[in-house]
Amino acid sequence: MLTLSVLQRQNLKARAHPLKPTVMIGSAGLTTTVLREISCALKSHELIKIRVMSEDREAREATLEKICTQLNAAAVQHIGKILVVYQPQEDTPVKKPTQQKGKTLSKKQLSSR
Structure with missing residues (x-):
């Protein structure tokens, strides 16, 4: 099971906020x-966000723990019936912004890529 620092968890919570549950x-x-x-x-x-239909909070916590241990993922958040789980992708190359012939890109152009 992965562990996250407080700052990593905060950033992931912010990224997860607009997401809809992927799995039920x-x-x-x-x-x-x-x-x-x-x-x-x-x-x-x-x-991803996971919606659990169980009414028992302890059962949802056990489910989250089981998911994280079996998939080597990290538990980001557990609010109500929603679980947020993170697993970093393997071997993902980081794309660098490309420049157009001699032109420098603005901050807005860089952030849109």
Whole structure:
């Protein structure tokens, strides 16, 4: 299970705020199929929200713990029935902003890339 610093967790919470839940865990609980779906979502999005339909808070906490340990992910946040999970993508090359022939890019142009 990954651990995050306070600053990393704050930044991830800010990134997760506008997201909609990607995966829903129903009355059947955390099955292998749901776990596989969470894994696929984390590989493509890196940061996801999961909605858990269980009324029991302790069961939701146990579900979050199980997801994080089995997928080597980090728990970012648990608010109500929403869980936020982060798993950094592997071997993701960082894109550098390209410059147009001799022109320097403005801050606005750099941030839009």
